[in-house]
Amino acid sequence: DRDTVIGSKSFTAVAVNCASKAGEWIKSRIGRFAEPDLKYSMHDLVTEVDKGSERLIRNLIGTHFPTHSFLGEEGVEPGPEASALALERVSDAEYLWIVDPIDGTTNYVHGFPFFSVSIALAYRGQVIVGVVYDPSRDELFVAERGKGAYVHGKRMSVSEEGALRQSLVATGLPADHEDALPRNLRQIQALAPQVRNLRIAGSAALHMAYVAAGRLSGFWEVGLNSWDLAAGSLLVEEAGGVVGDQAGGSYHLGVRDVLASNGHIQEELREALARS
Numbered sequence: 001d002r003d004t005v006i007g008s009k010s011f012t013a014v015a016v017n018c019a020s021k022a023g024e025w026i027k028s029r030i031g032r033f034a035e036p037d038l039k040y041s042m043h044d045l046v047t048e049v050d051k052g053s054e055r056l057i058r059n060l061i062g063t064h065f066p067t068h069s070f071l072g073e074e075g076v077e078p079g080p081e082a083s084a085l086a087l088e089r090v091s092d093a094e095y096l097w098i099v100d101p102i103d104g105t106t107n108y109v110h111g112f113p114f115f116s117v118s119i120a121l122a123y124r125g126q127v128i129v130g131v132v133y134d135p136s137r138d139e140l141f142v143a144e145r146g147k148g149a150y151v152h153g154k155r156m157s158v159s160e161e162g163a164l165r166q167s168l169v170a171t172g173l174p175a176d177h178e179d180a181l182p183r184n185l186r187q188i189q190a191l192a193p194q195v196r197n198l199r200i201a202g203s204a205a206l207h208m209a210y211v212a213a214g215r216l217s218g219f220w221e222v223g224l225n226s227w228d229l230a231a232g233s234l235l236v237e238e239a240g241g242v243v244g245d246q247a248g249g250s251y252h253l254g255v256r257d258v259l260a261s262n263g264h265i266q267e268e269l270r271e272a273l274a275r276s
C-alpha cells in the first residue's frame with residue numbers, strides 16, 4: 001500500500017516497491033487495453049499499459065529521489081540511434097534509474113505469460129541495484145551489488161553445466177529486421193546443433209533472471225538496449241555468472257549484443273557465436 005512506499009528510503013526497497021506495484025497493475029490490465037500502436041516496425045508494439053507502467057514507476061521514484069536521473073524505454077523515440085543518444089544524454093548522471101516498464105510487450109499483448117518489469121539503479125554508470133518482476137508467476141528477482149541475488153528472499157546461483165552440449169540457452173528475435181534480426185538468425189542456426197536446446201521466450205530481462213536462477217545456462221541477443229539488460233546484468237553477476245558483449249568485453253550500460261552465462265560456457269558460447 002501507499003504508506004509503505006512513502007515510508008521507505010532504501011534504494012532497493014523503492015525498486016522492489018515500484019516493480020511489484022507496476023507488475024500488479026499490469027497484470028490487472030491483461031486483455032483490457034486499446035489496440036496497440038506500432039513503434040519501430042510491425043514487430044514492435046506498445047500499449048497504453050507500457051506507458052502507464054512507466055509513468056507509475058517514474059512518479060514513485062521521483063517522490064523518493066527527486067534529484068535522480070531517469071531513463072525509461074517509453075520516454076525514448078524508437079530505433080537504435082535514438083536509444084544510443086538517450087543513454088549518452090544521461091551518461092554524467094550520478095544516480096540513474098533505468099526502467100523497462102514491460103519487457104515482453106508482444107507476449108503481454110497476446111496473453112502469453114512471460115513478461116516482466118525491469119528496474120535498475122546505476123551509480124556513476126555502474127548498476128548497484130537490479131530488480132526484475134514476473135507478475136504472472138509472482139516471482140521477484142532482486143540483486144544488490146556485493147550482496148548477492150535473490151528470488152523471493154532465497155539466494156540464487158547460476159547453473160553448473162560446463163559445456164554447450166549440456167546447456168539450455170535462450171536468445172531473442174529482435175524487432176530490428178534490417179540489422180539485428182539477420183545476425184541473430186545466423187547465430188541461432190549455428191548454435192542450435194551445438195546446445196542441448198534453445199529457448200526464445202520473449203523477455204530479455206526474464207531470460208537474464210533465469211540465467212541467474214540457474215534455469216538457463218546462458219542467454220545471448222543482438223541489438224538490445226540498456227533497459228532490457230541493466231537489472232538482469234546485476235542478477236547474473238551476483239548469482240556468480242558472467243555478462244559481457246559478444247566480443248569478449250565486459251558489461252556496461254551501452255552493451256547491445258549481449259552474452260550472459262553461468263561463466264563455465266561463456267568462452268565456448270562466445271566462440272560459437274563468433275564463428276556464425
Ligand code: IPD
Binds near residue numbers: 105
Ligand atoms: C523486447 C523483449 C524481447 C527481445 C526484444 C526486446 P520489449 O523488449 O526483451 O525478448 O527479443 O529484442 O526489444 O520491447 O518487449 O520491451
Ligand code: CA
Binds near residue numbers: 045046073105
Ligand atoms: Ca518495446
Ligand code: CA
Binds near residue numbers: 100
Ligand atoms: Ca525490453
Ligand code: CA
Binds near residue numbers: 073
Ligand atoms: Ca518494454
